[in-house]
Amino acid sequence: MIDVFYNGILAAIVLIWVMSARVKRLGCLIAALKRWGPALTVFLWAVFIVFVSWYAFNFDHFEDIHDIDEAVDTAVESVNDGTNPYEEYVVPRFKTKYRVDVDWTLGPYNYMPLDLFTYVGAEAALGSLGSPYWFVVANMIFAGLAMYMLRGMVRVSWLTFAPMAGIVMLFYSMDNASLTLLFMTGSVYALQRLKWHPEAVSLVIMGFAVLTKIYAAIPFLILLLFFLQSSASRKDWRRLSETVAAAGASAALAVLVMLPFGVANVLDAAVFFHTSEEARVGTSAGGTLLSEIAYDSPYFALIGFALTALAVLIGLRVRSLNDRVMMATVTFLLVAVKSSLAPLTVAGVFLALRMRERADEKATSAATSSGAEATAPKDASKVAPADN
Numbered sequence: 001m002i003d004v005f006y007n008g009i010l011a012a013i014v015l016i017w018v019m020s021a022r023v024k025r026l027g028c029l030i031a032a033l034k035r036w037g038p039a040l041t042v043f044l045w046a047v048f049i050v051f052v053s054w055y056a057f058n059f060d061h062f063e064d065i066h067d068i069d070e071a072v073d074t075a076v077e078s079v080n081d082g083t084n085p086y087e088e089y090v091v092p093r094f095k096t097k098y099r100v101d102v103d104w105t106l107g108p109y110n111y112m113p114l115d116l117f118t119y120v121g122a123e124a125a126l127g128s129l130g131s132p133y134w135f136v137v138a139n140m141i142f143a144g145l146a147m148y149m150l151r152g153m154v155r156v157s158w159l160t161f162a163p164m165a166g167i168v169m170l171f172y173s174m175d176n177a178s179l180t181l182l183f184m185t186g187s188v189y190a191l192q193r194l195k196w197h198p199e200a201v202s203l204v205i206m207g208f209a210v211l212t213k214i215y216a217a218i219p220f221l222i223l224l225l226f227f228l229q230s231s232a233s234r235k236d237w238r239r240l241s242e243t244v245a246a247a248g249a250s251a252a253l254a255v256l257v258m259l260p261f262g263v264a265n266v267l268d269a270a271v272f273f274h275t276s277e278e279a280r281v282g283t284s285a286g287g288t289l290l291s292e293i294a295y296d297s298p299y300f301a302l303i304g305f306a307l308t309a310l311a312v313l314i315g316l317r318v319r320s321l322n323d324r325v326m327m328a329t330v331t332f333l334l335v336a337v338k339s340s341l342a343p344l345t346v347a348g349v350f351l352a353l354r355m356r357e358r359a360d361e362k363a364t365s366a367a368t369s370s371g372a373e374a375t376a377p378k379d380a381s382k383v384a385p386a387d388n
Contacts, residue, residue: 041160069132071109075119112212113211115212135174146185176212184346224243228244231243311330
Protein backbone atom coordinates (compact mmCIF):
# COMPACT_ATOMS: atom_id res chain seq x y z
CA MET A 1 0.00 0.00 0.00
CA ILE A 2 1.20 3.52 -0.80
CA ASP A 3 2.73 5.09 2.31
CA VAL A 4 0.93 8.44 2.61
CA PHE A 5 3.34 9.88 5.20
CA TYR A 6 6.48 8.96 3.25
CA ASN A 7 5.12 10.13 -0.11
CA GLY A 8 3.68 13.27 1.48
CA ILE A 9 7.10 14.33 2.76
CA LEU A 10 8.64 13.49 -0.62
CA ALA A 11 5.98 15.51 -2.44
CA ALA A 12 6.61 18.52 -0.18
CA ILE A 13 10.37 18.30 -0.83
CA VAL A 14 9.83 18.14 -4.59
CA LEU A 15 7.33 21.02 -4.50
CA ILE A 16 9.71 23.32 -2.59
CA TRP A 17 12.59 22.34 -4.88
CA VAL A 18 10.60 23.08 -8.04
CA MET A 19 9.12 26.32 -6.68
CA SER A 20 12.52 27.67 -5.72
CA ALA A 21 13.99 26.89 -9.15
CA ARG A 22 12.73 30.13 -10.67
CA VAL A 23 14.08 33.45 -9.47
CA LYS A 24 10.65 35.09 -9.26
CA ARG A 25 9.19 32.22 -7.27
CA LEU A 26 12.26 32.09 -5.07
CA GLY A 27 11.95 35.81 -4.45
CA CYS A 28 8.32 35.40 -3.47
CA LEU A 29 9.25 32.49 -1.22
CA ILE A 30 12.03 34.49 0.49
CA ALA A 31 9.74 37.48 0.90
CA ALA A 32 7.04 35.28 2.43
CA LEU A 33 9.54 33.71 4.83
CA LYS A 34 10.73 37.16 5.92
CA ARG A 35 7.16 38.37 6.34
CA TRP A 36 6.01 35.34 8.26
CA GLY A 37 9.39 34.59 9.86
CA PRO A 38 8.41 35.32 13.49
CA ALA A 39 5.17 33.36 13.17
CA LEU A 40 7.02 30.47 11.52
CA THR A 41 9.59 30.41 14.32
CA VAL A 42 6.85 30.31 16.97
CA PHE A 43 5.11 27.51 15.05
CA LEU A 44 8.31 25.46 14.79
CA TRP A 45 8.99 25.81 18.51
CA ALA A 46 5.40 24.80 19.27
CA VAL A 47 5.74 21.70 17.08
CA PHE A 48 9.08 20.88 18.70
CA ILE A 49 7.69 21.19 22.23
CA VAL A 50 4.70 19.02 21.35
CA PHE A 51 6.94 16.40 19.75
CA VAL A 52 9.35 16.39 22.70
CA SER A 53 6.42 15.92 25.06
CA TRP A 54 4.96 13.11 22.97
CA TYR A 55 8.40 11.50 22.65
CA ALA A 56 9.00 11.59 26.40
CA PHE A 57 5.61 10.21 27.38
CA ASN A 58 5.43 7.65 24.55
CA PHE A 59 9.05 6.56 24.38
CA ASP A 60 8.18 2.87 24.68
CA HIS A 61 5.69 3.12 21.81
CA PHE A 62 8.22 5.01 19.66
CA GLU A 63 10.71 2.24 20.35
CA ASP A 64 8.15 -0.48 19.57
CA ILE A 65 7.38 0.82 16.08
CA HIS A 66 11.05 0.55 15.09
CA ASP A 67 13.08 -2.60 14.61
CA ILE A 68 16.42 -0.94 13.81
CA ASP A 69 17.44 -0.63 17.46
CA GLU A 70 16.92 -4.38 17.97
CA ALA A 71 18.79 -5.12 14.74
CA VAL A 72 21.80 -2.99 15.64
CA ASP A 73 21.89 -4.16 19.26
CA THR A 74 21.80 -7.83 18.21
CA ALA A 75 24.43 -7.32 15.51
CA VAL A 76 26.73 -5.62 18.01
CA GLU A 77 26.28 -8.50 20.47
CA SER A 78 26.98 -10.97 17.66
CA VAL A 79 30.26 -9.28 16.77
CA ASN A 80 31.28 -9.21 20.42
CA ASP A 81 30.48 -12.92 20.65
CA GLY A 82 32.44 -13.78 17.51
CA THR A 83 29.39 -14.43 15.29
CA ASN A 84 29.23 -13.06 11.74
CA PRO A 85 25.89 -11.21 11.52
CA TYR A 86 26.21 -10.92 7.74
CA GLU A 87 26.27 -14.69 7.36
CA GLU A 88 24.19 -15.99 10.25
CA TYR A 89 20.46 -15.26 10.54
CA VAL A 90 20.58 -13.72 14.00
CA VAL A 91 19.20 -10.19 13.48
CA PRO A 92 15.52 -9.66 14.38
CA ARG A 93 13.28 -7.63 12.10
CA PHE A 94 9.58 -7.36 11.35
CA LYS A 95 7.58 -7.12 8.15
CA THR A 96 4.78 -4.79 9.24
CA LYS A 97 5.01 -1.63 11.33
CA TYR A 98 2.80 0.39 13.63
CA ARG A 99 1.15 -2.72 15.09
CA VAL A 100 1.43 -4.45 18.43
CA ASP A 101 1.16 -8.00 17.06
CA VAL A 102 4.04 -7.77 14.57
CA ASP A 103 5.56 -10.86 12.99
CA TRP A 104 9.22 -11.08 13.89
CA THR A 105 11.72 -13.02 11.82
CA LEU A 106 15.49 -13.43 11.73
CA GLY A 107 17.89 -12.41 9.01
CA PRO A 108 21.41 -11.14 8.38
CA TYR A 109 22.50 -7.58 9.17
CA ASN A 110 21.27 -5.26 6.40
CA TYR A 111 23.59 -2.28 6.88
CA MET A 112 27.17 -1.77 5.76
CA PRO A 113 30.16 -2.71 7.97
CA LEU A 114 31.34 0.79 8.92
CA ASP A 115 27.90 1.25 10.48
CA LEU A 116 28.40 -1.90 12.52
CA PHE A 117 31.94 -1.03 13.59
CA THR A 118 30.80 2.44 14.67
CA TYR A 119 27.96 1.11 16.80
CA VAL A 120 30.24 -1.51 18.34
CA GLY A 121 32.35 1.42 19.52
CA ALA A 122 29.29 3.42 20.59
CA GLU A 123 28.00 0.48 22.64
CA ALA A 124 31.39 0.11 24.29
CA ALA A 125 31.29 3.79 25.28
CA LEU A 126 27.59 4.13 26.14
CA GLY A 127 26.47 0.58 26.84
CA SER A 128 26.18 1.23 30.57
CA LEU A 129 23.03 3.24 29.78
CA GLY A 130 21.29 0.05 28.73
CA SER A 131 19.36 -0.73 25.56
CA PRO A 132 17.94 1.09 23.63
CA TYR A 133 19.19 4.18 25.48
CA TRP A 134 22.80 3.87 24.38
CA PHE A 135 21.61 3.62 20.77
CA VAL A 136 19.35 6.67 21.16
CA VAL A 137 22.08 8.80 22.73
CA ALA A 138 24.59 7.81 20.05
CA ASN A 139 22.15 8.69 17.27
CA MET A 140 21.29 12.04 18.81
CA ILE A 141 25.01 12.87 19.01
CA PHE A 142 25.51 11.90 15.36
CA ALA A 143 22.45 13.82 14.16
CA GLY A 144 23.28 16.79 16.39
CA LEU A 145 26.74 17.14 14.86
CA ALA A 146 25.22 16.87 11.39
CA MET A 147 22.68 19.58 12.17
CA TYR A 148 25.41 21.84 13.56
CA MET A 149 27.37 21.59 10.30
CA LEU A 150 24.26 22.00 8.17
CA ARG A 151 23.26 25.17 10.02
CA GLY A 152 26.73 26.60 9.35
CA MET A 153 26.25 25.99 5.63
CA VAL A 154 22.68 27.26 5.25
CA ARG A 155 23.24 30.20 7.62
CA VAL A 156 19.77 30.23 9.13
CA SER A 157 19.10 31.89 12.48
CA TRP A 158 19.61 29.49 15.38
CA LEU A 159 16.26 30.57 16.79
CA THR A 160 14.53 29.16 13.73
CA PHE A 161 16.92 26.31 13.00
CA ALA A 162 17.15 24.85 16.53
CA PRO A 163 13.58 23.44 16.71
CA MET A 164 13.92 21.91 13.23
CA ALA A 165 17.23 20.33 14.21
CA GLY A 166 15.71 19.03 17.44
CA ILE A 167 12.82 17.41 15.58
CA VAL A 168 15.23 15.68 13.19
CA MET A 169 17.42 14.46 16.06
CA LEU A 170 14.47 12.97 17.94
CA PHE A 171 12.75 11.60 14.85
CA TYR A 172 15.85 9.65 13.80
CA SER A 173 16.93 8.73 17.33
CA MET A 174 15.90 5.10 16.69
CA ASP A 175 17.42 5.02 13.21
CA ASN A 176 21.05 4.51 12.26
CA ALA A 177 20.38 6.94 9.40
CA SER A 178 21.76 9.48 11.90
CA LEU A 179 25.26 8.12 11.32
CA THR A 180 24.87 8.27 7.54
CA LEU A 181 23.52 11.81 7.88
CA LEU A 182 26.64 12.79 9.84
CA PHE A 183 29.04 11.51 7.18
CA MET A 184 26.96 12.90 4.32
CA THR A 185 26.75 16.38 5.87
CA GLY A 186 30.42 16.22 6.84
CA SER A 187 31.31 15.52 3.21
CA VAL A 188 29.58 18.66 1.94
CA TYR A 189 30.93 20.69 4.87
CA ALA A 190 34.48 19.63 3.97
CA LEU A 191 33.87 20.59 0.34
CA GLN A 192 32.75 24.09 1.34
CA ARG A 193 35.10 24.83 4.22
CA LEU A 194 38.38 22.96 3.75
CA LYS A 195 41.30 24.57 1.96
CA TRP A 196 43.42 21.40 1.86
CA HIS A 197 42.26 19.16 -1.02
CA PRO A 198 38.55 19.73 -0.30
CA GLU A 199 37.22 17.64 -3.18
CA ALA A 200 39.30 14.56 -2.37
CA VAL A 201 38.47 14.76 1.35
CA SER A 202 34.80 15.32 0.59
CA LEU A 203 34.68 12.25 -1.65
CA VAL A 204 36.36 10.03 0.95
CA ILE A 205 33.96 11.16 3.67
CA MET A 206 30.98 10.49 1.38
CA GLY A 207 32.55 7.06 0.87
CA PHE A 208 32.27 6.60 4.64
CA ALA A 209 28.55 7.35 4.30
CA VAL A 210 28.20 4.61 1.65
CA LEU A 211 29.86 2.18 4.06
CA THR A 212 27.05 2.81 6.55
CA LYS A 213 23.98 2.75 4.27
CA ILE A 214 24.03 1.90 0.59
CA TYR A 215 21.69 4.71 -0.55
CA ALA A 216 24.56 7.16 0.06
CA ALA A 217 26.08 5.70 -3.11
CA ILE A 218 23.90 8.15 -5.06
CA PRO A 219 25.50 11.38 -3.74
CA PHE A 220 28.90 9.63 -3.80
CA LEU A 221 28.55 8.82 -7.51
CA ILE A 222 27.32 12.32 -8.34
CA LEU A 223 30.16 13.95 -6.42
CA LEU A 224 32.65 11.72 -8.23
CA LEU A 225 31.24 12.55 -11.68
CA PHE A 226 30.97 16.26 -10.83
CA PHE A 227 34.61 16.46 -9.72
CA LEU A 228 35.84 14.47 -12.74
CA GLN A 229 33.80 16.55 -15.16
CA SER A 230 34.83 19.92 -13.70
CA SER A 231 38.51 18.96 -13.53
CA ALA A 232 38.55 17.63 -17.08
CA SER A 233 36.76 20.70 -18.49
CA ARG A 234 39.34 22.96 -16.85
CA LYS A 235 42.18 20.59 -17.79
CA ASP A 236 43.19 20.58 -14.15
CA TRP A 237 44.99 17.24 -14.18
CA ARG A 238 46.19 17.52 -10.59
CA ARG A 239 42.62 17.79 -9.29
CA LEU A 240 41.56 15.02 -11.63
CA SER A 241 44.27 12.70 -10.32
CA GLU A 242 43.33 13.56 -6.71
CA THR A 243 39.70 12.67 -7.41
CA VAL A 244 40.69 9.34 -8.96
CA ALA A 245 42.98 8.64 -5.99
CA ALA A 246 40.19 9.49 -3.52
CA ALA A 247 37.79 7.15 -5.35
CA GLY A 248 40.41 4.42 -5.27
CA ALA A 249 41.01 4.97 -1.57
CA SER A 250 37.27 4.71 -0.92
CA ALA A 251 37.09 1.44 -2.85
CA ALA A 252 40.07 0.05 -0.96
CA LEU A 253 38.52 1.04 2.37
CA ALA A 254 35.27 -0.63 1.35
CA VAL A 255 37.06 -3.90 0.73
CA LEU A 256 38.96 -3.62 4.01
CA VAL A 257 35.85 -3.10 6.15
CA MET A 258 34.00 -5.94 4.36
CA LEU A 259 36.81 -8.49 4.56
CA PRO A 260 36.28 -9.48 8.23
CA PHE A 261 32.71 -10.55 7.38
CA GLY A 262 33.28 -11.79 3.83
CA VAL A 263 32.76 -9.48 0.87
CA ALA A 264 30.12 -11.74 -0.69
CA ASN A 265 28.23 -12.01 2.61
CA VAL A 266 28.12 -8.22 3.03
CA LEU A 267 27.01 -7.61 -0.54
CA ASP A 268 24.24 -10.21 -0.27
CA ALA A 269 23.00 -8.94 3.10
CA ALA A 270 23.34 -5.17 2.69
CA VAL A 271 23.20 -4.49 -1.07
CA PHE A 272 21.40 -7.21 -3.04
CA PHE A 273 18.94 -7.42 -0.16
CA HIS A 274 17.17 -4.39 -1.64
CA THR A 275 16.72 -5.75 -5.15
CA SER A 276 13.79 -8.17 -4.91
CA GLU A 277 10.81 -9.25 -2.86
CA GLU A 278 12.34 -12.67 -2.30
CA ALA A 279 15.47 -11.14 -0.77
CA ARG A 280 13.40 -8.91 1.52
CA VAL A 281 11.21 -11.63 3.02
CA GLY A 282 10.45 -10.81 6.63
CA THR A 283 11.02 -7.08 6.50
CA SER A 284 8.95 -4.03 5.62
CA ALA A 285 8.72 -2.98 1.97
CA GLY A 286 6.63 -1.04 -0.50
CA GLY A 287 5.07 2.36 -0.19
CA THR A 288 6.53 4.03 -3.30
CA LEU A 289 4.93 4.30 -6.72
CA LEU A 290 7.03 1.76 -8.61
CA SER A 291 7.22 -0.65 -5.68
CA GLU A 292 3.42 -0.87 -5.65
CA ILE A 293 3.11 -1.25 -9.43
CA ALA A 294 6.01 -3.52 -10.32
CA TYR A 295 7.38 -4.99 -7.10
CA ASP A 296 6.59 -8.55 -8.15
CA SER A 297 8.23 -8.07 -11.52
CA PRO A 298 11.59 -9.77 -12.06
CA TYR A 299 12.68 -6.52 -13.70
CA PHE A 300 11.89 -4.37 -10.65
CA ALA A 301 15.50 -3.77 -9.64
CA LEU A 302 16.55 -3.21 -13.25
CA ILE A 303 13.80 -0.61 -13.79
CA GLY A 304 14.71 1.27 -10.62
CA PHE A 305 18.42 1.18 -11.45
CA ALA A 306 17.82 2.34 -15.05
CA LEU A 307 15.64 5.28 -14.03
CA THR A 308 18.09 6.42 -11.35
CA ALA A 309 21.04 6.04 -13.74
CA LEU A 310 19.14 8.08 -16.34
CA ALA A 311 18.64 10.86 -13.79
CA VAL A 312 22.37 10.81 -13.02
CA LEU A 313 23.25 11.05 -16.72
CA ILE A 314 20.79 13.90 -17.35
CA GLY A 315 22.33 15.65 -14.36
CA LEU A 316 25.66 15.85 -16.19
CA ARG A 317 24.17 18.78 -18.10
CA VAL A 318 23.12 20.57 -14.89
CA ARG A 319 25.52 23.12 -13.44
CA SER A 320 24.57 22.86 -9.76
CA LEU A 321 25.92 19.91 -7.79
CA ASN A 322 22.99 20.17 -5.39
CA ASP A 323 20.47 20.02 -8.25
CA ARG A 324 22.21 16.95 -9.62
CA VAL A 325 21.89 15.15 -6.29
CA MET A 326 18.26 16.21 -5.97
CA MET A 327 17.37 14.90 -9.45
CA ALA A 328 18.87 11.48 -8.85
CA THR A 329 17.69 11.20 -5.25
CA VAL A 330 14.09 12.15 -5.99
CA THR A 331 14.01 9.65 -8.86
CA PHE A 332 15.42 6.96 -6.59
CA LEU A 333 12.94 7.75 -3.82
CA LEU A 334 10.03 7.51 -6.26
CA VAL A 335 10.98 4.08 -7.56
CA ALA A 336 12.95 2.32 -4.82
CA VAL A 337 11.55 0.01 -2.19
CA LYS A 338 10.70 2.08 0.86
CA SER A 339 11.69 0.29 4.04
CA SER A 340 12.32 3.36 6.19
CA LEU A 341 12.34 7.14 6.08
CA ALA A 342 16.15 7.23 6.12
CA PRO A 343 16.78 8.09 2.42
CA LEU A 344 14.64 11.22 2.79
CA THR A 345 17.56 12.74 4.69
CA VAL A 346 19.55 12.92 1.44
CA ALA A 347 16.85 14.96 -0.27
CA GLY A 348 16.34 17.11 2.82
CA VAL A 349 20.01 18.04 3.18
CA PHE A 350 20.61 18.83 -0.47
CA LEU A 351 17.33 20.74 -0.75
CA ALA A 352 18.44 23.01 2.10
CA LEU A 353 21.84 23.48 0.47
CA ARG A 354 20.31 24.24 -2.93
CA MET A 355 17.91 26.80 -1.48
CA ARG A 356 20.82 28.55 0.24
CA GLU A 357 22.75 28.44 -3.02
CA ARG A 358 19.84 29.94 -4.96
CA ALA A 359 19.32 32.66 -2.37
CA ASP A 360 23.00 33.58 -2.64
CA GLU A 361 22.77 33.61 -6.44
CA LYS A 362 19.75 35.90 -6.27
CA ALA A 363 21.49 38.25 -3.82
CA THR A 364 24.61 38.37 -6.03
CA SER A 365 22.50 39.06 -9.11
CA ALA A 366 20.63 41.85 -7.34
CA ALA A 367 23.89 43.40 -6.09
CA THR A 368 25.40 43.24 -9.59
CA SER A 369 22.32 44.87 -11.09
CA SER A 370 22.38 47.63 -8.48
CA GLY A 371 26.06 48.25 -9.09
CA ALA A 372 25.53 48.42 -12.83
CA GLU A 373 22.73 50.95 -12.41
CA ALA A 374 24.86 53.08 -10.08
CA THR A 375 27.77 53.22 -12.54
CA ALA A 376 25.70 53.58 -15.73
CA PRO A 377 25.78 57.00 -17.46
CA LYS A 378 22.80 59.20 -16.75
CA ASP A 379 20.18 59.92 -19.41
CA ALA A 380 21.43 62.90 -21.44
CA SER A 381 17.98 64.43 -21.47
CA LYS A 382 18.12 64.73 -17.68
CA VAL A 383 21.56 66.32 -17.47
CA ALA A 384 21.64 70.10 -17.13
CA PRO A 385 23.47 71.86 -19.95
CA ALA A 386 26.98 72.98 -19.08
CA ASP A 387 27.71 76.69 -18.69
CA ASN A 388 29.40 78.26 -21.65
